[in-house]
Amino acid sequence: MARCAYCDTTILFGGKSQGDRRYCNNTCMANGAMAQAAAQLSxxxxxxxxxxxxxxxxxxxxxxxxxxxxxxxxxxxxxxxxxxxxxxxxxxxxxxxxxxxxxxxxxxxxxxxxxxxxxxxxxxxxxxxxxxxxxxxxxxxxxxxxxxxxxxxxxxxxxxxxxxx
Ligand SMILES: [Zn+2]
Ligand SMILES: [Zn+2]
Incomplete structure (x- = not known):
């Protein structure tokens, strides 16, 4: 089953996709963009x-x-x-x-x-x-x-x- 790429909640129904990533909703999607920036931290x-x-x-x-x-x-x-x-x-x-x-x-x-x-x-x-x-x-x-x-x-x-x- 798909999991939100941001908050890790199991997506039972619906959700948003961005490329190959899936999110529960727009909030998680915005936070996901931040997460990608965060990957650059040491x-x-x-x-x-x-x-x-x-x-x-x-x-x-x-x-x-x-x-x-x-x-x-x-x-x-x-x-x-x-x-x-x-x-x-x-x-x-x-x-x-x-x-x-x-x-x-x-x-x-x-x-x-x-x-x-x-x-x-x-x-x-x-x-x-x-x-x-x-x-x-x-x-x-x-x-x-x-x-x-x-x-x-x-x-x-x-x-x-x-x-x-
Ligand atoms: Zn989420
Ligand atoms: Zn407390």
Whole structure:
């Protein structure tokens, strides 16, 4: 099954293609362009920042780490329209789980009311959140997702500095 080249979410239905890469939506496609710029950063530089963030305090609650990428999933519907998204944040396990359970509750309340995708996607997103809360990133090593996110942040910083000149 196809996976989004940016956020690594499995693309169940639809998505956007750019060359041989597939993305969930336009946002991921824009971020994908950034990711290609990010590939030019030096590995040592990225690894240094990844370690710093992983061992640092949580950017959400300032609590103790380890800090990593936690992705929550939500869906909402309005009769003939259903929208779903995956939302990665960099945080500690507690904040990550809080957000996963929050998005599960959000989806349970607002997800169903569309036909047919609301009925299809609501259980999918709820299960993704609950499964994710029990199988988060390993605490002892930074995940590949964290490295990817840090690379993007460094690239964004680099791009904005280049544009500022
Ligand atoms: Zn995506
Ligand atoms: Zn936190």
């Amino acid at each position: 590995d040592a530089d990225v690894r240094y920042h990844v370690t710093l963030v992983h061992r640092g305090n949580c950017p959400q609650c300032s609590g103790q780490g380890p800090v990593d990428v936690h992705t929550s999933h939500r869906v909402w519907s309005a009769v003939l329209m259903t929208q779903w998204s995956s939302r990665p944040i960099i945080s500690c396990q507690r904040c990550g789980n809080k957000r996963k359970l929050g998005d599960a509750a959000f989806s349970l309340v607002l997800g169903w009311w569309g036909f047919p995708w609301g009925l299809v996607m609501t259980p999918v997103q709820v299960v993704r959140n609950i499964a994710g809360a029990f199988s988060g990133p390993k605490p002892d090593v930074p995940s590949d997702a964290l490295e990817k996110q840090m690379r993007l942040r460094l690239a964004a910083h680099l791009l904005s500095r280049q544009q500022g000149d």
